[in-house]
Amino acid sequence: MSAIPTSASTARRAGAAHNRYLIGPAADVLLLGGASLVVLPIVALLWPEGSNTATLAAVMAIIAHVVNHPHFAHSYQLFYSNFKKRAFGNALPPKLRARYLFAGVLAPSLLLAYFTYCVLTKNANLLGLSANLMFFLVGWHYVKQGYGMLMVDAVLKRNFFDDKGKIKLQANAYSVWMTSWLLINRALGEHNYWGLDYVAIKIPDALFVVSICVTVGTSIAVLPVLAARLRGSSRLTAGAVAYVSSLYLWLLTSNPALWLVIPAFHSIQYLVVVWRYRLNQEKLHDPASRRFFRSRPTWVSLASFAVTGLVLGYIGFWHVPSWLDTHTGIDQSLFGGALFMFLCWIFINIHHYLLDNVMWRKDNPDTKRYLFGDS
DSSP: OOOOOOHHHHHHHHHHHHTTSSSOHHHHHIIIIIHHHHHHHHHHHHSOTTSOOHHHHHHHHHHHHHTHHHHHHHHHHHHHTTHHHHHHSSSSOHHHHHHHHIIIIIHHHHHHHHHHHHHHTTOHHHHHHHHHHHHHHHHHHHHHHHHHHHHHHHHHTTOOOOHHHHHHHHHHHHHHHHHHHHHHHHHHSEEEETTEEEEOOOOOHHHHHHHHHHHHHHHHHHHHHHHTTSSSTTOOHHHHHHHHIIIIIHHSOOOHHHHHHHHHHHHHHHHHHHHHHHHHHHHTTOGGGOSSOTTOOHHHHHHHHHHHHHHHHHIIIIIHHHHHHHHSOOOHHHHOTTHHHHHHHHHHHHHHHHHHHHHTOTTOHHIIIIIHTTO
């Protein structure tokens, strides 16, 4: 006869069941990409290619204040929290410490040096290349995050992929990234970003066709890999939705209206993971998450983290660049009237991708501890 579960064992099982999700079964599916499967087709119907998107742009600018910009700010809050210990201490392996140093110190220094050189030499064309670099890295970041969501779901549900399956998924993700970047360059031509023109790279038709063929081939190859993980009680529905939506729905479109909306869904996907990370950090009573008030309640700490992200996002994306554009004597006839807005937005976007590439690595012990907690 089986033993009658005690309240303690029942609680343990309840906790284990909770740890199978970032938030919950339905919420994970919706917030990791499922909601975009409904919203984006509606947006495409209301704003087909060639239509005026001014109203949509204004709405998404407001949403960006509370969703997109905090998602960037949170990466800085997590990365530079206890940075000295991570980069210079002995808690992390040397290779990972080197990654922290590169992303946290060397990379931003090189970006600032590049921007300074372009401004001092009045080279607007060279500066415009950084916009294309940002869009190049956008695709890289999106597919890595989509793949990462699938891997997180696999760990939470103990439904793991073998090495061959991971290789197929990664190959497909990177092929979609390349096709997306080629598509953007073919669709844009000459473009303007915060008053500064940049020219997209001319893509030969043959290269674009080859990229599409590779994407189709790798997509077919991952179908059985995903299908095998969508059966049973531990099926990876949320992870699969995140992977598919991040790659195909968010990247393989040439509709400018969708480009305005998609970053919000990407940011929501990111915020779900960050909040799970922070909640586990609070539960484990990490001093790094309680820098000022060691005994404050969990909800106060989480609220403080969120409000800080809102404030930092506003400062980085609006206040600082607006002040610099107003109070510096930059040649507006060459760079336009929003040079520092351009520089700050490009810098934060590129640097964010580099920070994430270090924080969310599978060999990062902080990720293992705080993202998955005791699951």
